[in-house]
Amino acid sequence: MARAATTADVFNAVAEGRRREILDLLAAGERPVQELADALGLAQPQVSKHLRVLRDVGLVDVRDAGRRRLYRVNATALKPVHDWVIGFERLWEERFERLDAVLDELKQEDNDAQQ
């Protein structure tokens, strides 16, 4: 299925490497934009642009703390991406459970042959 190329798409938002780095940094705790810029070695306007995309899809929230604005991750918005990978995992787990049954039979045959 083709994914819609819209800014309101979590998949597109996390498809960009720098934005995933920002999410990784924010996963460790909330931070102001300048700290993110320093950690990534980017100029603040660039980081602000990425944060804007992440905020638009709900992956990042912001709050005012005195004179600073602190950004944090909103993990529930990542659920679609998580579920997508989980679906693939489920397919393989179905295969592996059947493979378990095949292996049990092979082990039984080996045991019988040794007796």
Add this chain to the structure above:
Amino acid sequence: MPSSSGTATVTLPSDTQILIVREFDAPVPLVWKAWTTPELVKRWWSGERGEVMSAEIDFRVGGRWRYVMNAHGEFEVAFNGVYHEIDRYERIVNTEVFEGMPNARALVTNTFVDLGDRTRMEMLIEHDSQEMRDGHLNSGMEGGMQEAMDRLEQVAISLG
């Protein structure tokens, strides 16, 4: 009752890779046999999603494999590839193409880790691009993607 050996974990080590890891409660030679014998592959490869119509395995370097699954009488899906490397009881490297997306050829490295009575399988699937990797994740799980998109829509609406 098959002995359960834990669950598969899927991770995305890079933009173009998928890594699947799973342990089995059987020694390497048996896992190897179940993985490479057509009659045995037929019994597990479709999971709960249908029936394997055919499994062809020409098990030598340069040899071809092709699996066809009929999904509950609704449609058929086929995968094929070529074996690039076979190290008995250790490693199989092969290409894999979903015949519905013939341009998205993946390179798959299956590593069989000997844990004595148990085996850990590590499947590293590598694509040329992220787009193809994402397509691979989507193959064979139409329902799952739809659910994910529905949830995405809900998230978008809740933001509006």
